[in-house]
Amino acid sequence: MKNLKPISRIAIALSALLMVSAYFLPLWRILMWAPQYPEWLGLKIWINNITGDLNTINALNHYIGMKHIKVEMFPEFNYLPYIVAGIIGFGLLAPIINKRWSLFVYLGLLIAAGVGAIVDFYLWGYDYGHNLDPTAAIQVPGMSYQPPLIGTKQLLNFTAFSGPDVGGWVFIGSAIIVAMVIVFEIVINRKKTTT
Amino acid sequence: MKNKVLWGMAGIFIAFSLSNCRPNVPGSVATGDAASKVYVAPGKYDEFYNIVSGGFNGQIGIYGIPSGRLFRILPVFSLSPESGYGFSEETKPMLNTSHGFVPWDDLHHIALSTTNGEHDGRWAFANGNNTPRVARIDLRTFRTAEILELPNSGGNHSSPFITENTEYVIAGTRFSIPIGDNKDVPISTYKENFKGTVSFIHVDSVSGRLKIAFQLLTPGVNFDLARAGKGPSHGWFFFSCYNTEQAYTLLEVNASQKDKDFIMAVNWKKAEEYIKAGKGKKTNAKYAHNVYSDETHSATSTILTEVLQLDPAELKDIIYFIPCPKSPHGCDVNPSGEYIVSSGKLAALIPVFSFAKVMKAIENKDFEGDFAGIPVIKYESALHGEVKKPGLGPLHTEFDEKGNAYTSMFVSSEIVKWNVESLEVLDRVPTYYSIGHLSIPGGPTRKPHGKYVIAYNKITKDRYLPTGPELTQSAQIYDISGDKMQLLLDFPTTGEPHYAEAIPAEMLMPKSTKIFKLEENKHPYAALGEGKTKVERKGKEIHVYMTAIRSHLTPDNIEGIRVGDEVYFHVTNLEQDWDVPHGFAIKGALNSEILIMPGETQTLKWLPLTPGITPFYCTDFCSALHQEMSGYARVSPAGSKTELKFSTGKIEPQASSAGQ
Numbered sequence: 001m002k003n004l005k006p007i008s009r010i011a012i013a014l015s016a017l018l019m020v021s022a023y024f025l026p027l028w029r030i031l032m033w034a035p036q037y038p039e040w041l042g043l044k045i046w047i048n049n050i051t052g053d054l055n056t057i058n059a060l061n062h063y064i065g066m067k068h069i070k071v072e073m074f075p076e077f078n079y080l081p082y083i084v085a086g087i088i089g090f091g092l093l094a095p096i097i098n099k100r101w102s103l104f105v106y107l108g109l110l111i112a113a114g115v116g117a118i119v120d121f122y123l124w125g126y127d128y129g130h131n132l133d134p135t136a137a138i139q140v141p142g143m144s145y146q147p148p149l150i151g152t153k154q155l156l157n158f159t160a161f162s163g164p165d166v167g168g169w170v171f172i173g174s175a176i177i178v179a180m181v182i183v184f185e186i187v188i189n190r191k192k193t194t195t
Numbered sequence: 196m197k198n199k200v201l202w203g204m205a206g207i208f209i210a211f212s213l214s215n216c217r218p219n220v221p222g223s224v225a226t227g228d229a230a231s232k233v234y235v236a237p238g239k240y241d242e243f244y245n246i247v248s249g250g251f252n253g254q255i256g257i258y259g260i261p262s263g264r265l266f267r268i269l270p271v272f273s274l275s276p277e278s279g280y281g282f283s284e285e286t287k288p289m290l291n292t293s294h295g296f297v298p299w300d301d302l303h304h305i306a307l308s309t310t311n312g313e314h315d316g317r318w319a320f321a322n323g324n325n326t327p328r329v330a331r332i333d334l335r336t337f338r339t340a341e342i343l344e345l346p347n348s349g350g351n352h353s354s355p356f357i358t359e360n361t362e363y364v365i366a367g368t369r370f371s372i373p374i375g376d377n378k379d380v381p382i383s384t385y386k387e388n389f390k391g392t393v394s395f396i397h398v399d400s401v402s403g404r405l406k407i408a409f410q411l412l413t414p415g416v417n418f419d420l421a422r423a424g425k426g427p428s429h430g431w432f433f434f435s436c437y438n439t440e441q442a443y444t445l446l447e448v449n450a451s452q453k454d455k456d457f458i459m460a461v462n463w464k465k466a467e468e469y470i471k472a473g474k475g476k477k478t479n480a481k482y483a484h485n486v487y488s489d490e491t492h493s494a495t496s497t498i499l500t501e502v503l504q505l506d507p508a509e510l511k512d513i514i515y516f517i518p519c520p521k522s523p524h525g526c527d528v529n530p531s532g533e534y535i536v537s538s539g540k541l542a543a544l545i546p547v548f549s550f551a552k553v554m555k556a557i558e559n560k561d562f563e564g565d566f567a568g569i570p571v572i573k574y575e576s577a578l579h580g581e582v583k584k585p586g587l588g589p590l591h592t593e594f595d596e597k598g599n600a601y602t603s604m605f606v607s608s609e610i611v612k613w614n615v616e617s618l619e620v621l622d623r624v625p626t627y628y629s630i631g632h633l634s635i636p637g638g639p640t641r642k643p644h645g646k647y648v649i650a651y652n653k654i655t656k657d658r659y660l661p662t663g664p665e666l667t668q669s670a671q672i673y674d675i676s677g678d679k680m681q682l683l684l685d686f687p688t689t690g691e692p693h694y695a696e697a698i699p700a701e702m703l704m705p706k707s708t709k710i711f712k713l714e715e716n717k718h719p720y721a722a723l724g725e726g727k728t729k730v731e732r733k734g735k736e737i738h739v740y741m742t743a744i745r746s747h748l749t750p751d752n753i754e755g756i757r758v759g760d761e762v763y764f765h766v767t768n769l770e771q772d773w774d775v776p777h778g779f780a781i782k783g784a785l786n787s788e789i790l791i792m793p794g795e796t797q798t799l800k801w802l803p804l805t806p807g808i809t810p811f812y813c814t815d816f817c818s819a820l821h822q823e824m825s826g827y828a829r830v831s832p833a834g835s836k837t838e839l840k841f842s843t844g845k846i847e848p849q850a851s852s853a854g855q
């Protein structure tokens with residue numbers, strides 16, 4: 001199996017180091033607007049925390065019987081820092097292994113982590129939006145309150161938006177760098193074999 | 196015959212025409228683009244906050260300029276059943292005085308705190324004219340933070356004007372009275388026994404706490420208004436005095452006899468030196484000092500028993516009198532601090548004194564004599580010049596940033612603009628009607644913001660839809676950005692507006708408090724969470740530690756209360772979101788409601804008088820389920836053995852129910 005180009009090795013290490021920002025930057029954000037909240041309500045999801053207008057949103061959610069959102073409820077926050085550390089670790093190891101397979105494994109890890117996170121987020125959202133207190137004051141037949149996975153959705157008087165925050169974009173950027181390195185390696189090698 | 200008829204008809208026609216024929220008077224309509232200059236579109240903000248005294252309603256009104264919209268009425272010296280101010284257990288001590296609980300006062304003047312003579316947006320001060328008091332309002336919460344009573348004062352009118360760095364708030368007595376040990380004297384011994392006082396109240400630069408630093412004893416006169424020096428005249432304070440005739444009856448005649456009364460110039464730096472040198476005399480007094488805490492959400496009232504006095508008749512160089520025509524009212528210092536404008540209400544001119552000349556006259560002992568042992572400076576030696584024929588009944592003067600002065604004319608009902616240096620009258624504009632005070636944003640500071648002058652009128656007559664014999668009070672906004680003053684808007688106010696100040700919105704808006712943090716709530720009866728709610732009996736007292744959050748009160752079922760108990764509902768609003776107050780009221784309470792802001796605790800006292808079930812509820816439409824936010828208190832006869840219990844959401848089995 002072929003060795004990687006020096007520039008590829010640097011780019012991979014860089015993508016891994018960029019992800020260290022996940023420990024300092026919010027990864028995901030949910031924004032909510034309603035006529036009564038012209039200033040917007042917001043939640044920020046970090047590697048091990050949720051911050052923002054949690055209390056305000058909880059106070060509103062009790063009308064429709066949604067569960068109270070509490071940081072302790074998410075076991076993910078306990079192991080997410082380790083998963084990210086593992087990915088970063090492998091990202092730094094890959095240039096040392098210096099083989100193309102290490103590059104594919106690294107990208108695979110990144111994609112798996114991303115997809116996993118989104119699936120997890122969807123499941124939580126589904127649970128919150130559908131498992132409502134049957135004694136809730138406001139009950140709209142057929143209505144569920146699952147937040148949008150990505151993008152915008154109308155939930156009664158609220159317009160909810162969900163999408164990556166700064167840390168999330170850095171994560172995506174890291175994945176794009178790795179994908180570009182793979183493309184670069186394939187193209188370079190093809191040129192070599194054809195010439 | 197025909198001719199006679201014709202002549203008769205002509206006569207009637209002429210008589211009718213004559214009766215309709217009246218001279219032209221100034222027009223009263225706003226012209227040109229006035230509407231666009233005061234239009235603040237829905238959802239947009241005003242440029243200035245206008246903090247307006249409420250006069251005999253004892254409150255302060257907060258308005259927007261230029262729209263004239265009323266935002267809030269904040270209670271200072273008067274009860275407010277709307278917020279529970281003066282009704283809740285926490286706020287009752289705010290209105291305590293040496294006389295006991297005084298639920299009203301006459302609030303005349305506003306002073307906004309300054310640093311280096313410029314607005315700093317920390318506090319507003321206000322005076323209580325009737326039972327002499329000074330209040331400090333916190334401009335983050337727009338609430339009364341402190342009230343200090345003034346001993347040895349007969350009425351606090353010449354107040355709450357402040358020095359350049361808010362070192363002192365002053366309080367000059369309107370009425371001289373006998374002070375000291377023997378106060379039971381014949382009224383006719385005014386000259387011998389009556390004294391005036393001027394208190395210098397120190398303001399702590401960090402906490403804003405008020406403390407009477409010293410009190411000057413003065414000859415018996417009436418103090419009307421005052422202004423601090425600034426810039427070169429910093430260290431001096433100027434007070435207008437009337438009734439130097441020392442009349443004690445029919446003042447309208449007997450206090451208007453002298454051709455000239457006085458401006459009293461006070462060298463307060465000199466007074467500070469005397470205090471430092473230990474020349475102050477501690478004298479017995481009794482006065483209340485009330486402070487509100489945003490942590491305990493409660494006021495405490497302390498009765499103080501001592502005040503430090505200085506007698507300028509013995510201690511020279513503290514005060515001087517400057518003769519001033521005919522019962523001066525306003526006494527205003529221009530932005531540079533060099534000129535003191537004083538308005539004799541009955542004078543046909545406005546004298547302008549020069550601070551430099553006053554200093555020179557003192558240095559040269561250019562005195563025409565003395566008044567009760569205090570030197571009187573020669574009028575001409577202190578005078579910069581006189582504004583000739585300004586109008587009738589000059590009262591108050593404010594300044595713009597371009598060297599102009601604007602004087603209100605009560606009798607001729609107009610504002611007169613004139614140049615402070617040249618003393619030349621530049622423009623005049625009618626007011627509707629009989630203007631009292633006037634205000635230019637930043638007008639009393641070293642850096643006026645200018646742009647508008649606002650007139651606060653005494654009479655409204657035909658300006659608004661009539662509402663019976665009591666009519667609305669009003670203010671008017673004039674554009675002063677050009678050479679000619681232009682009337683833009685009339686707006687109604689609560690009454691009666693006296694002095695007001697305006698401050699740029701951006702100085703107050705960013706620091707306006709939105710909520711009180713629950714974790715900072717140190718109220719002894721706060722329930723910081725529904726799990727902390729309880730009901731306790733202490734003899735006849737029942738304390739309900741209650742919480743309010745959308746949309747329920749906890750506990751909402753209370754039993755075991757007996758006729759004859761004193762029930763205290765300590766309600767904590769658990770919300771931590773902006774603009775979600777909860778209210779609390781209970782049927783038959785000989786009390787008001789309480790309005791509880793997010794994170795705050797307030798207490799309503801209730802004396803149950805008859806056995807039965809008494810509902811209580813949230814009075815502020817807080818949410819879609821506000822109407823459900825209610826509860827029941829069961830009152831049993833005195834001496835009954837009903838068990839004390841409380842709950843929320845607990846359903847007990849019932850024998851039968853109408854709902855099943």
